Amino acid sequence: MKKILPSEITPENIYLSRRDFLKSMGIVTASAAVLAACGPSAPLTSSPELTTESAGTTPAAPMANTDELGDPLNSFDDIANYNNYYEFTTDKQRVADLAEGLQTSPWEVQVGGLVNNPKTFSIDDLRKFEVEERIYRMRCVEAWSMVIPWMGFPISKLLAEVEPKAEAKYVRFETLVDTDQMPGIKKNPWYQWPYIEGLRVDEAMHELTLMATGLYGKDLLPQNGAPIRLVVPWKYGFKSIKSIVKIDLVTEIPTSLWMAAAHNEYGFYANVNPEVDHPRWFQGSERRIGELGRRETLVFNGYKKEVAHLYKGMDLAVNF
């Protein structure tokens, strides 16, 4: 057996070897959390055969090496070293370096607007939400994609604590702005900082919409949006806003940073749609990071069965 040097022990090694260990032990306990999350008919993470019970906020053991379509997970290395996070840099391969050391504790997420119970969540408050693993495809509008094993909790659980009022129609999210820590802000002054994103309340309440706090069973790294970011797997990656400090329930469609930058190129909905090209490029296929060749892009990024009902009667070519 090849000896593994300590320097070679990446989170991925630990993750995969733990899985092999569980397998060799014949541990085949289904995770109640994930089963409940996915429903019995259509598991969205792969077959929940290899896991331990999650204890409180301890990440559940990894579920599988593929998503529910059988696509292999991207490596931890890919996920942590090929990023879009313009507050640091527009160079995907340099985000990790520049974001290293982002101060993520203390951290607060202020949740307010049209709610009965406005609340500021500290890191410790956020840790009280029970996390589950969700293996999701992430499709960037630039036509590359990855498969990522997130750890997190449905944002519906957080919203339940603040009790949105009936008038609230949209959720507006805001990223930290800290020019001392984020060199990309001053270098790209034409963008309207802070990074803003939004969802309709019913999109936010959907079971798939995740507040992610980790991946590969480990706390999020800054480049992936530590300490807490949104993940909306059926929408282009730019909707999945990182390092959130503020969430507001509002009546009007929030203007996202991308809508403000180029309204004709980046719509509010941004549902993955191979039939609607970006004004400047084709969206019918994508490059899966780590693979040669291209894959066909799936409508709603492969989550049509779960989310198409949210858009009944809407023309998705116009409401892009």
Ligand SMILES: Nc1nc2c(c(=O)[nH]1)N[C@H]1C(S)=C(S)[C@@H](COP(=O)(O)O)O[C@H]1N2
């Ligand atoms: N605050 C903030 N969030 C962001 C971005 C950003 O530049 N700033 N980039 C978005 C884009 S375009 C993508 S594709 C994903 C990338 O997430 P990842 O680097 O974790 O794969 O983050 C999204 N969230």
Ligand SMILES: [Mo]
């Ligand atoms: Mo993106």
